[in-house]
Amino acid sequence: MGKKSRNERETPIKETFEPLPLESKAPATVVLLLNSPEEDILIKACEAIQTFAEKGDENKVSLLGLGALAPLCQLITHNNKLVRRNAFMALGIMATNGDVRTALKKLDAIPSIIEKLSLEGGIPPLLQLLNSEFPVIQHLALKTLQHVTTDRDANKTFRDKQGFEKLMGILNNVNFSDLHAEALHVLANCLSDSESVQLIHKSGGLTKLMEFVLTPSVPEIRSGVIKCITRVAQSSESCKVLHEQDVETVLVELLSLENIGVMTSACQAVAALTFHLNSKERFRELGCISVLVQLLSRESLALREAATQVTKDFDLLIQQLYQSCPKIVANSAATLCNMAEHEIIRCSILSHGAIQALLEPLKSTVTQVLVNTARCLAVLASDEEARTELVRVGGLQLLVNLLQSHSKEVLHIACLAVNVCASDEPTAVEMCKFGALEILQEINQSKTRRNSFSELAVNSLLNSNLSFKYSLTSSLASTDIITCGFYDAGKARPGQRMLTLEELSKQPVNQRQAIIFVNKATVLPEYESNIRVWFDSLKGEI
Structure with a gap:
């Protein structure tokens, strides 16, 4: 044979191999094939991974360790529709495992997955999957809808495609009880839209929600229902319907359960409903605030925050102090007292005029009203602003009058x-x-009326009024620092009320009694520490 020319040697071969069947039992090999440029191989590799993952969590974790997530996340954007579908299916099956879901979040893949779902092309197929005979498919469809329906436009499409009908069908079917919690999450997302609220109301959906709340169920389902009620309560029209069904009574009962999640959700629902006057008044009648205050001492931070959100509405409680019913007044004062133990809340209570509102109850003849009111005043008075206000509105006279109570x-x-x-x-x-001071001294001389606080009260009065202390005891402690305004009016006589400097200044001049007054403007600071000694030596001569 002759020698081949150069052109003959470089002619490319036009023939190709016949398609090779792909068979592999090694998961690692299949994961590697996810990077293949061949569409047929990608389709079969995704199918194999899906089948392998369906066999259990151990297989899902194994695929995670082999690095299957990253290429699968890339394949959901592939040009070939079948590749995309199989990749989504494989991801969906794997995502039922907690470790895989965590890894997906770290890869920030969830937003990318949602973006691939167009409203017209994505929601109808998801709704269709709710009819699947496989529970895992139904769960995955609902979880995807939870993410999709957070978008306003998606809500409209969901409504137009009879999404509510699908959800209510699931909620009305006792055989789908395992899907109820997830269905309620989707429903809660959709109820943030006023048109959706009207639609579900007309279809009897709100009545169904009330039935769910009243029916004992797992905490997750109850929390989901309460979340739906919270969304519905954003609308005045819908809130009226809830009020007519006495939703307030149900929520107050749920606040007494021991499940933190349910109680937290109930607090949030109460907060939403209190924006509507009828519900607010109903909560007052039910003693809801008292229940909420008890939740402020719970360990759960989320629960405390939710309870605080409701109890910040102090106007209702403070207005109740003006009521004529002693029981309402006593309960309101007790609730305010418990709430005022928290400094932040105490400041808010004071800013709402609580001191002024406590004056009338201090005149009551009902023991429990007086006890609760005085206790509330004691807690509030730990704040300087409250004491200043109490002096301004004339409340101290009423408080001193209580010292003569039997x-x-x-x-x-x-x-x-x-x-x-x-x-x-x-x-x-x-x-x-x-x-x-005189009343307390008399109390302390009585064996039956003396108590630990009466002795403390006398000491507090004298320590804050050194002029009276010196007049009564003829001495001051080393820690008693006199300032401008201190005066010595002489030894106090037993049973005689000691007069203030203002009162003494209004009396006629008495040559028998010298009153020594300290004016700081004429006393050098370095001599202040010696003034007490000077008074002691001068005392016997006055």
């Missing part, structure tokens, strides 16, 4: 409140003007 319980709490209020000089001086 009820031991009232007297005990009144002494406690005086002890707290006496923590600064202006308030202490004002109470002494009303005879608080």
Whole structure:
């Protein structure tokens, strides 16, 4: 044979191999094939991974370890429709495992997956999958719908494609009870749209939700129902329907359950409903605030935050202090007292005029009203702003009057409140003007009326009013620092009410009694520490 020319040697071979059957029992090999440029191989590789993953969590975790997620996430954007479908199916099966879901989040793949679903091409197939005979497919479809329906446009498409009818069909079917929690999550997303709320109301969906709340069920389902109610409550029209079905009573009962998730959801629903006057009034009648205050001491941060969100509406409680019903007043004062234990809440209560509102209950003749009111005042008075307000509105006279109560319980709490209020000089001086010191001295001399707080109250009054202390005891402690305004009016006589400097200044000049007044403008700071010694030596000569 002759020698081949150069052109003959470089002519490309036009023939190709026949398609090779792909068979592999090694998962690692199949994962590698996900990077193949051949569409047929990709289709079969995705199918193989799906079949392998369906056999259990161990296989899903194995595929995760072999690096199957990254290429599968890439294949959902492939040009070939069958490749995309199989890749989605494989991802969906694998995502039923917690470790795989965590890995998907780290890869930030979920937003990318949702983006691949167009509203017109994505939602109808998902709704169709709800009819699948395989529970895993139904669960995956609902989970995907949870993400999709967070978008407003998707909500409209979901509504137009009879999505609500599909969901209500699931919720009305006891055989699909395992799907109820996920269906309720989808429903809650859709109820943020007013048109959707109207649609579900007309179809009897709100009535069905109330049935779910009233029916004992797993906590997750109850939480899902309450979340739906919270969304519905955003609409005034829908809130009226809920009120007519006495949803407030149900929610207050749920606040007493021991499941943190249910109680937290119930708090959020109450917060939404209190924006509507009828529901707000109904919660007041049910004593809802008292129940919520108890939740503030729970360990769960989420629960405490949810309860605080509701109890920040103090106007309702404070207005109840003006009621004529003693029980309502007593309960409101007790609730405010419990809430005021928290500093942040206490400041908010004061800003809503609580001190002024407590004045009328301080005049009550009902023991429990007086006890709860005085206790509330004692807690609020730990704040300087509250003491200043109490002086301004004339509340100290009413408090001092309680020291003469024949009820031991009232007297005990009144002494406690005086002890707290006496923590600064202006308030202490004002109470002494009303005879608080003399009344307390009398109480402390009685074997039957004396109590631990009456003794503390006297000490607090004297420590905040050094002029009275010196006049009564003829001495001051090393920790008692006198300031401008201190005066010595002489030794106090037993049973005689000590007068303030203002009162003394209005009396006629008495040459028999010298009153020594300290004016800081004429006393050098370095001599202040010696003034007490000078008074002691001068005392016997006055």
